[in-house]
Amino acid sequence: MGSALQEGSARSDATQPGPGAAAIxxxxxxxxxxxxxxxxxxxxxxAGMLVTQGEDGKVMRRDPVAALLIxxxxxxxxxxxxxxxxxxxxxxxxxxxxxxxRQRGTGGAHRVLHRIETNWRVTAASVVVMVAIAxxxxxxxxxxxxxxxxLAMPDALAYDLGRGTLSMLDRAWFKPTELTxxxxxxxxxxxxxxxxxxxHTPLRLVFRRAMPNAFALPDGTIIVTxxxxxxxxxDDEILAVVAHxxxxxxxxxxxxxxxxxxxxxxxxxxxxxxxxxxxALVASLPTxxxxxxxxxxHELEADSFASGLLKxxxxxxxxxxxxxxxxxxxxxxxxxxxxDYFSSHPGTEERARRFVNSASR
Amino acid sequence: MSTEITxxxxxxAIANDTEAYASSASRYGTRGSDATKGGTETRAPFSPExxxxxxxxxxxxxxxxxxxxxxxxxxxxxxxxxVYSAWAKVRTKQYFYGHAHLHGSSFEYLADPxxxxxxxxxxxxxxxxxxxxxxxxxxxxxxxxxxxxxxTPYLIVQxxxxxxxxxxxxxxxxxxTGGAGELYALLARMGLLTVVTLGFGYPYxxxxxxxxxxxxxxxxxxxxxxxxxxxxxxxxLWRAVAxxxxxxxxIVVVFIVGRDILFESPAALMxxxxxxxxxxxxxxxxxxxxxxxxxxxxxxxGWHRFESSLATLGLLKLYxxxxxxxxxxxxLLIPWAMVRVARYRAERLAFLGSAxxxxxxxxxxxxxRSVGEAAADLGDVGLEFGI
Numbered sequence: 001m002g003s004a005l006q007e008g009s010a011r012s013d014a015t016q017p018g019p020g021a022a023a024i025x026x027x028x029x030x031x032x033x034x035x036x037x038x039x040x041x042x043x044x045x046x047a048g049m050l051v052t053q054g055e056d057g058k059v060m061r062r063d064p065v066a067a068l069l070i071x072x073x074x075x076x077x078x079x080x081x082x083x084x085x086x087x088x089x090x091x092x093x094x095x096x097x098x099x100x101x102r103q104r105g106t107g108g109a110h111r112v113l114h115r116i117e118t119n120w121r122v123t124a125a126s127v128v129v130m131v132a133i134a135x136x137x138x139x140x141x142x143x144x145x146x147x148x149x150x151l152a153m154p155d156a157l158a159y160d161l162g163r164g165t166l167s168m169l170d171r172a173w174f175k176p177t178e179l180t181x182x183x184x185x186x187x188x189x190x191x192x193x194x195x196x197x198x199x200h201t202p203l204r205l206v207f208r209r210a211m212p213n214a215f216a217l218p219d220g221t222i223i224v225t226x227x228x229x230x231x232x233x234x235d236d237e238i239l240a241v242v243a244h245x246x247x248x249x250x251x252x253x254x255x256x257x258x259x260x261x262x263x264x265x266x267x268x269x270x271x272x273x274x275x276x277x278x279x280a281l282v283a284s285l286p287t288x289x290x291x292x293x294x295x296x297x298h299e300l301e302a303d304s305f306a307s308g309l310l311k312x313x314x315x316x317x318x319x320x321x322x323x324x325x326x327x328x329x330x331x332x333x334x335x336x337x338x339x340d341y342f343s344s345h346p347g348t349e350e351r352a353r354r355f356v357n358s359a360s361r
Numbered sequence: 362m363s364t365e366i367t368x369x370x371x372x373x374a375i376a377n378d379t380e381a382y383a384s385s386a387s388r389y390g391t392r393g394s395d396a397t398k399g400g401t402e403t404r405a406p407f408s409p410e411x412x413x414x415x416x417x418x419x420x421x422x423x424x425x426x427x428x429x430x431x432x433x434x435x436x437x438x439x440x441x442x443x444v445y446s447a448w449a450k451v452r453t454k455q456y457f458y459g460h461a462h463l464h465g466s467s468f469e470y471l472a473d474p475x476x477x478x479x480x481x482x483x484x485x486x487x488x489x490x491x492x493x494x495x496x497x498x499x500x501x502x503x504x505x506x507x508x509x510x511x512x513t514p515y516l517i518v519q520x521x522x523x524x525x526x527x528x529x530x531x532x533x534x535x536x537x538t539g540g541a542g543e544l545y546a547l548l549a550r551m552g553l554l555t556v557v558t559l560g561f562g563y564p565y566x567x568x569x570x571x572x573x574x575x576x577x578x579x580x581x582x583x584x585x586x587x588x589x590x591x592x593x594x595x596x597x598l599w600r601a602v603a604x605x606x607x608x609x610x611x612i613v614v615v616f617i618v619g620r621d622i623l624f625e626s627p628a629a630l631m632x633x634x635x636x637x638x639x640x641x642x643x644x645x646x647x648x649x650x651x652x653x654x655x656x657x658x659x660x661x662x663g664w665h666r667f668e669s670s671l672a673t674l675g676l677l678k679l680y681x682x683x684x685x686x687x688x689x690x691x692x693l694l695i696p697w698a699m700v701r702v703a704r705y706r707a708e709r710l711a712f713l714g715s716a717x718x719x720x721x722x723x724x725x726x727x728x729x730r731s732v733g734e735a736a737a738d739l740g741d742v743g744l745e746f747g748i
Contacts, residue, residue, distance in 0.1 A: 029466060031532030036581060036720040038466060038531060074452060075426045077459025078467045088532040090466065116433055123429045126436040127693065133439055262492075 024103065026096035028052075030060070033086035043081075043089055045100060050081075052089070061087075065104050070097060072110030075117070138264075138290065143297060146259040150252040155201070165217050170208070177207035177226055187229070187238065191222075194239050197312045198246055205242070212327060216245035218254045231330065232323055240310055240320035247305030253298040257291075264290040303355055321352035414715050415668070420707035422460035424697040430456060431696040447478035457703055458528070463712055471534070472527040484516070514548055515541040525578055533720055539577035547573055564594040575656065581720035583663040589655050597651040604644030612637040646677035657710060665714035671706070679705055 025044040030052060031037070041060065044051050049062045061083070069082035079097045081089040091097065101107035116122050177184070184207060191205045201220045212227035222245045224238060232238045248254070307317055328348040434449035454470040461468045491509060495502040518541040525537035551566035568591045578585040615633040650671040657669035683698035 033532045034722045036531040036533045038464075071455075074455055074459065075422070075430060077422075077456055080469060086532075113433070117429045120429075123432055126432045130432065130436055130439065131691075 024096055024099050026091050026093035028081075028089040028091035028093075031088045031090070033088060041089070043091075045103070065100070068100075070101060070107060072107065073098070073114040138293070142260050142263050142290075143256070143294065145263070146256040147251075149259055150255040153252075153255065166206070166221060166223070169215075169223075174208035174210050174223075177209055179207055179226055179229060183229075187224075187235065190235055190239060191242060194242065194309070194313050194315075195246075197309055198250070201249055203246065203249070212330075214241045214245050216248040216253075218249065218252065220249055222246065222249075231326060233326075234319060234322075236315045236319040237323035239313075239315055240306065240317075241323060243306035243309045243313075243315075244302045244320065246309060247302030248298065250305055251298065251301050253302065257294060257298065260294045261291055299351070300354075303351060307355055317356055321356045324348055324352045324355075414713070416464050416712045418707040418710045418712065419462045420460055420700075420704045421462065422456060422700050422703060424700045427456060427700050428696040431699075444478065447474040447481060450474070450477055457699075461703070461707060463530070466531050469529045469532075470527060471529055472523065476523075514544040518544050521574065521577075530580070531720075533581040533722055536579045536723060537577055538579065539573055544573065564598040565591045567598070568594040571656070575660065579723065580662055582723040583720050586661040587656075587659055588661065589659040593655050593659075597648065597655065600651075601644050601648040604640060604647060608637050608640035608644065611640055642680070643673070643677060646680060647673040650676050653706075663714075663720065665712065668711040668713055670709045672709075675705065675709075 023044065023046075025042060028041055028043050030039040030041040032039075039060070040055055042053050044053070045065060048065050050065055050068060051062050052060045054060050063083050067084050071080045071082075073079065073094060076092070076094070078090050078092050079094065081091075081097075083089070098111075101111070179187075187207075188205055191203075195203045203220045203222060205222050205224065207226060207229075208223055209226045211225065212231045213225055214228055215223040217223070222242055224242065228241065229238060303320075306320060310317055310320065325348065430452060434445070434452060437445040438449050451470065451472055451474045454472070458468040458470040487509075491502065491505045494505050518537075518539055521537040521539065525535040528535045547570065551562075551569055554562040555566050568589065571589070571594075572587055575585055575587040612633065615636065650673045653671050654669045657667040660667050679701060683694075683701065686694040687698055
């Protein structure tokens with residue numbers, strides 16, 4: 001900081017009595033706007049005019065106080081005063097500038113903003129409110145928003161989302177089924193009975209070979225693996241898993257997950273992205289953590305949908321709990337869907353118990 | 362490195378004081394092999410008329426002060442559903458510019474929040490349209506995506522103009538005179554070159570784009586001249602690639618040697634991952650430091666030059682501690698991290714030349730209000746691309 005400015009704050013005479021009213025004066029740097037030359041000056045308010053004097057005491061200019069454009073206070077950053085022809089005064093004498101603004105009755109809104117920004121109590125309150133809003137937004141706001149947006153989308157459009165997914169999965173993950181046509185026909189017939197209790201969306205059952213699991217695509221395609229069929233000790237167990245997958249279709253979880261993740265990623269990048277050069281790494285962290293939370297919520301929703309559907313179809317609820325426990329025993333981790341290994345799913349035992357208990361309700 | 366030349370000049374502090382330039386010059390002469398000096402071996406031409414002054418950039422902002430401004434910015438942005446974010450951006454920029462000093466004068470950010478808000482609304486609305494379109498029709502989506510691709514160079518140039526026009530020092534604005542058409546042609550040629558040379562032309566392309574961005578800036582009537590050579594980029598990017606390959610090598614070795622232990626013990630798996638990220642981060646910090654140093658050390662404005670000495674290790678420590686702080690504080694230490702980065706960059710940046718930086722306002726920039734004003738219509742949408 002130049003010596004002119006430091007001296008300025010030291011000998012600020014905003015409070016000193018002058019001729020008539022309290023005189024406002026401060027040291028400043030003057031820039032004419034045409035060149036980058038620095039002129040150390042002294043500015044004084046005299047009868048509604050700001051008088052700028054050079055170091056030699058010669059008056060350089062007079063500007064009406066009412067026409068000055070004074071930059072709002074922002075922390076302890078230097079204040080600038082724009083003069084009518086593009087010239088500028090720069091000073092760090094905040095006391096004098098404050099007095100000048102009060103005298104002409106301007107800068108009120110910015111003074112409030114500055115007072116908010118320098119008040120520790122407001123700061124602490126802001127932190128608490130922001131943490132509360134962020135938490136509420138994360139647990140209720142974003143999921144509710146995504147749910148509304150997803151359910152508001154016309155059916156045809158929502159189903160379109162999954163178009164092409166199956167052929168992509170076929171190339172990347174799945175092998176063709178090895179179930180006999182008779183076995184397939186048998187399961188398809190039972191599936192059709194169950195699907196009759198869910199008339200909202202045309203459903204389709206397909207078989208593939210992969211790990212023991214079942215998947216749902218947004219267009220109503222339910223994929224059941226040969227391995228899951230082999231694991232099941234009763235066909236109702238397969239239907240119970242299918243009911244859970246229908247829950248995913250009904251609740252449009254694929255679409256909601258996409259919206260939820262985009263919103264979190266957008267917010268994370270907005271607030272964290274500026275702060276660090278390694279933004280991609282840092283900003284993706286909340287997205288990964290949030291993803292786990294959202295998918296956990298979706299699993300529980302699909303469970304509760306399945307228990308309703310199974311009751312209507314008169315399939316005992318313990319079938320779902322049975323296969324869930326067996327899945328967990330034989331293939332640890334397989335009861336979770338493929339893409340969220342890193343998420344913290346509700347424990348299988350907790351899910352199974354919750355499911356069976358819902359029978360009493 | 363970002364294209365925010367003026368911001369980088371502006372975001373600067375408290376230097377390791379009054380080391381005479383003469384001694385530092387001789388020091389660099391003997392340390393020419395230090396990789397992060399990014400081309401100090403062959404420095405930009407030096408004119409005897411420039412004088413021998415050396416002035417540090419200083420940054421006087423504090424984390425405690427900025428924290429309160431930041432939290433109020435965030436709170437008001439959320440409460441106003443994002444509308445205040447344009448004002449928040451301007452206040453943030455003004456804070457970092459205003460606390461950056463050189464020769465007793467601070468930098469100034471002059472943008473109008475309303476034009477930033479308009480720009481954000483237009484671009485945000487358009488991107489939302491593209492997002493929704495992907496669920497309606499693939500053709501429409503691809504068409505709009507292509508439009509985004511075509512508009513990007515234009516928006517980048519507008520952003521550079523806006524940022525430069527709204528940055529000032531001693532009441533004289535910066536300016537950017539590059540044309541969007543020029544950038545289109547450049548990106549097309551450089552893209553083609555990179556593909557045809559199977560990637561070996563990439564450092565050249567990066568150098569050429571950096572040249573376009575930097576040399577089209579001016580301060581008042583003084584154009585920026587940039588004396589970096591393609592060979593600098595080849596050296597830096599080659600080392601960066603080598604480090605990245607080391608990281609890949611580490612991970613492969615860890616997996617081959619320890620594949621039995623790895624999947625048994627999560628601790629071992631995490632250790633392997635940490636080793637990989639460590640070497641990667643080292644490469645990242647090296648590239649940042651070297652390219653940033655190259656940008657300033659080869660820059661000549663009028664008769665004035667700069668001296669940037671970011672260190673790979675220093676930057677690495679800074680980023681690592683920032684990352685840990687931000688994660689552990691759930692984001693509350695973001696302002697602390699921003700202030701630390703600004704302070705470090707300023708500490709490591711010095712201005713070489715006489716104290717009286719004499720520059721005239723550019724009559725072309727002043728008369729042709731269109732340059733800045735047209736850019737201001739769309740505002741700064743925050744598009745940046747790495748050099």
